[in-house]
Amino acid sequence: MLDEKQKEALKLWYRQPKILSEARERIERKYWEDLEEFLHMRCLIPFSREEELPEFVQNEDGTPLIPSLDPRSNQEGWQDAIEIGWQVIEAELGVSRDEVHRQIGTQQKDNWDAFMKSVEERKKQRKNSDS
Helix, strand or coil, rough: CCHHHHHHHHHHHHHHHHHHHHHHHHHHHHHHHHHHHHHHHHCCCCHHCHHHHCCCCCCCCCEECCCCCCCCCCHHHHHHHHHHHHHHHHHHHHCCCHHHHHHHHHHHHHHHHHHHHHHHHHHHHHHHHHC
16 A cells, blocks of 8 residues: 555656656547556556656655555555556546546447458358359
8 A cells, every 4th residue: 555655756657748648649549458558557667667766756765665566566556556547647638547448348349349240241252252
């Protein structure tokens, strides 16, 4: 579980222009699954490279303010970080986690429907070519 200081640092982390810009691009392109992966994983990878962390996520002595966001060793911290990320994305870009999950479900259904339609079309084509 993250404390308030760590949570505030994560809010600053997710509000970095580079992160918001990359999230915005995924939203504009409707890359919903990629947005989720970005917030859940790729945004948090730098926390495993302590020497690259900006000062606002470090203690005064230069050690990481958040020791680990690896879900294998800090499941609760990782889940807290994800929640904070979604809070920031909703506040800054107007897209909620629930909305993204609905969009992912819709895309998956549409993709499945299109796939099944193409299967049926190929069956018809084979049947017609066999005749």
